[in-house]
Amino acid sequence: MDITDVRIRKISDDGKMKAVASVTFDDEFVVHDIKVIDGQNGLFVAMPSRKMGEGDFRDIAHPLVSEMRNRIKDAIFAAYDKLLAEESVDSAEAPTEL
Numbered sequence: 001m002d003i004t005d006v007r008i009r010k011i012s013d014d015g016k017m018k019a020v021a022s023v024t025f026d027d028e029f030v031v032h033d034i035k036v037i038d039g040q041n042g043l044f045v046a047m048p049s050r051k052m053g054e055g056d057f058r059d060i061a062h063p064l065v066s067e068m069r070n071r072i073k074d075a076i077f078a079a080y081d082k083l084l085a086e087e088s089v090d091s092a093e094a095p096t097e098l
Helices: 066-093
Strands: 003-010 017-025 029-039 042-046 049-052 056-059
Touching: 003 066, 017 066, 029 066, 042 066
Parallel strands: none
Antiparallel strands: 003 017, 017 029, 029 042, 049 056
């Protein structure tokens, strides 16, 4: 199964959740609401989940093998880094007011 598209929507610089991703597989299947979160040990990817009872969350879509999880994580982080780089270039090119 190939990752054929990754779309990133940046959320905020303020909170722990930095972005939300949608990942398309084989141009036929998409998973939305994959979160990019800034945790204690740096950025990580959280699969879409649903609250179950007393504060417990359960993934509603997730890879079954760690290799696929790593491929998804790497693709999301690459798209996130590209988005940040584009924002950096855009802000550097913006005219400064005097």
